[in-house]
Amino acid sequence: MTESPALPALWPAPVAPGAVDATVTVPGSKSVTNRGLVLAALSSEPGWLRRPLRSRDTLLMAEALRALGVGIEETASSSSAGTSGGEAWRIIPAGLHGPATVTVGNAGTVMRFLPPVATLADGPIRFDGDPRSYERPLGGVINALRALGARIDDDNRGALPMTVFGGGALEGGAVEIDASSSSQFVSALLLSAPRFNQGVEVRHVGAALPSMPHIRMTVDMLRSVGAQVDTPEAGGEPNVWRVTPGALLGRDLVVEPDLSNAQPFLAAALVTGGRVTIPDWPEHTTQPGDALREIFTAMGGSCELTDRGLTFTGSGRIQGIDADLSEVGELTPGIAAVAALADSPSTLRGVAHLRLHETDRLAALTKELNELGGDVTETADGLHIRPRPLHGGIFHTYEDHRLATAAAIIGLAVEGVEVENVATTAKTLPDFPALWTEMLDPTSPAGRRA
Ligand SMILES: O=C(O)C1=C[C@@H](OP(=O)(O)O)[C@@H](O)[C@H](O)C1
Ligand SMILES: C=C(OP(=O)(O)O)C(=O)O
Structure with missing residues (x-):
């Protein structure tokens, strides 16, 4: 996805004019959308993904699967903030072919999820991506796939760029993997495993799995x-997952809102002592963002899940955790x-x-x-945050969407915060600046509660 040219290189983060009172419709989950795409592509019949997230990460996934031969038809219906409201993707599985290039x-x-898929294609699949993708851990997936029968040329880097020489099938079987650097290693092997000849048995060895x-x-x-x-x-061995080989069904899946992307909006209620409702918050979900109900309640506030969605109400006081x-x-x-805006210190571990x-x-x-006047120290596995009065300044984002949304949260309470490259939120939430501004505008549909 190309990033919006209308966004300035330095985005002045708006200060909250008072307690927010808004309803914010958050687009679909990145993690669900990209799993849904992979599983639909590996199915034996066509399927639907409704209200998928359209963002850089999910469009890259769709483009990559198309490059391998999968049909993905988009039915577009745009909505006010350009959100994914009425959209659906029809996914038509097909034989997976190389040569192809996957841009990650x-x-x-x-x-992580596509190298196992590429082993099922009948030709070479080249993987390349942003400079940072070369530094992110991938060796566990590469070695596991080799152990399961794949041929991969990574110039012995254990990282991108690399070529997976798909043989049209993968033997599969039992494999050990150290996934302490990313849970995505385990997810990657499991997602494609129904299509491996022997399925898979993945055993995580090593430090704790995040x-x-x-x-x-x-x-x-x-x-x-x-x-x-x-x-x-389910009563199995600790750290062991087994997937039996078999055909996958085409499904009609409605993607839940991205609860991790709901975080900055809920944070706005907490920071301003206001109230924010996120419609369609699922009653049961595996998304980690659901933990925000507990975490933000512990930091000051309360939440209520009704048929209107999740409403979080800030108490006006922010406590450290x-x-x-x-x-x-x-x-x-x-x-x-x-935590940097709280009235007591926090330790995140x-x-x-x-x-x-x-x-x-x-x-x-x-x-x-710290450059805004904070007092934060790194620990071996997290952060100590001792709140101090903050001042304005440039908040650099390092091409990290969650650094940009974190900066916007600070900006609610601190004058003069300028977010460098807010357009990087396009990775998972291209609508972020518009949704944020609407949330703060009492005359907008988001700011005007039903
Ligand atoms: O499987 C997924 O969809 C994700 C797993 C997590 O990765 P790590 O286990 O590498 O943290 C998470 O941080 C990431 O945003 C999405
Ligand atoms: C870690 C994240 O993303 P990725 O899927 O690139 O690992 C994230 O979205 O916070």
């Missing part, structure tokens, strides 16, 4: 298209921003692997918050 951008889901809800999302979505999956939770965020690592930048995300998020948050 800086999408963890594309760079982002467990995302692995549960993979398992749930596999099961929903007919795959048989054994998990540690001591929290292990290993399950919900992608929420860390937004939580750190709120269990997120060492964030050093290998879009950017080194622990270093970037420390530097940027």
Whole structure:
């Protein structure tokens, strides 16, 4: 997706004029959309993805699958803020072919989920992406695929760029993998495994596995298209997942709103002592963003889930927290921003692997918050945040969408925060600046509550 030329290089983050009172419709989940695309592409019949997220990461996934021969037809119906409201994608599986090139951008889901798919194609598939994608861990996936029968040329880097020489099928079987640097390694192997001759048995060895809800999302979505999956939770061995080979069904899937992208809007209610409703918040979900109900309540406020959605109401006071965020690592930048505005210190733990995300998020948050007058220190696996009065300045974002939304949260309460390259939010939420401005405008449909 091309980034909007209308956005300035330095975006003046709006200060909240008062307590926000808004309803914000958040576009679909990145993680669900990209899993839905992969599973539909591997199915034995066509399927639908309704209200998919259209963002850089998901369009890269769709483009890559098209390059391998999958049909993806978009039925577009634009809505006010350009959100994905009425859209649907029809996915028509086909034989997977090379030669082809997959551009991963800086999408963890594309760079991890597609190499296993590429082993099923009948030709060479070249993988390349943004400079940062070369630095993000991939060796675990490469080695596991080799152990399962794949031929991959990565010039011994254990990273991108690389070529997967698809042989039209993969033997599969049992494999050990250290996925402590990214849960996406496990998800990647499981998602394609129904199409491996022997399925797969993935055994995670090594330090703790982060982002467990995302692995549960993979398992749930596999099961929903007919795959048989054994998990540690279901009385199986700890850290072992098994997928039986078999055909996948075409499905009609409605994508849930992206609850991690709901974070900055909920944070606005917390920071301003206001009220924000997110429609269509699912009653049951595997998305890690659901944990915001508990986390933001602990930081000051209350929430209520009704048939209108999730309403979060800030109490006007923000308390620091001591929290292990290993399950919900992608929420860390937004939580750190709120913590920097709190009235007591916070310790965020269990997120060492964030050093290998879009950017080194622990270093970037420390530097940027401290340059605005904050007092943040990095620990071995997280951050200590001691709130201090902050001042304006440029908040650099390092091509990280969640750094940009974190900066916007700070800007609600601090005059003169300028967000460098807010357009980087296009990775998962191209509508962010418009949605944010609408939320703060009492005369807009978002700011005018029904
Ligand atoms: O599988 C997924 O959709 C994701 C898993 C997590 O990755 P890590 O386990 O690498 O943190 C998360 O941070 C990322 O935003 C999305
Ligand atoms: C870590 C993230 O993304 P990715 O899917 O690129 O890993 C994220 O969205 O916070």
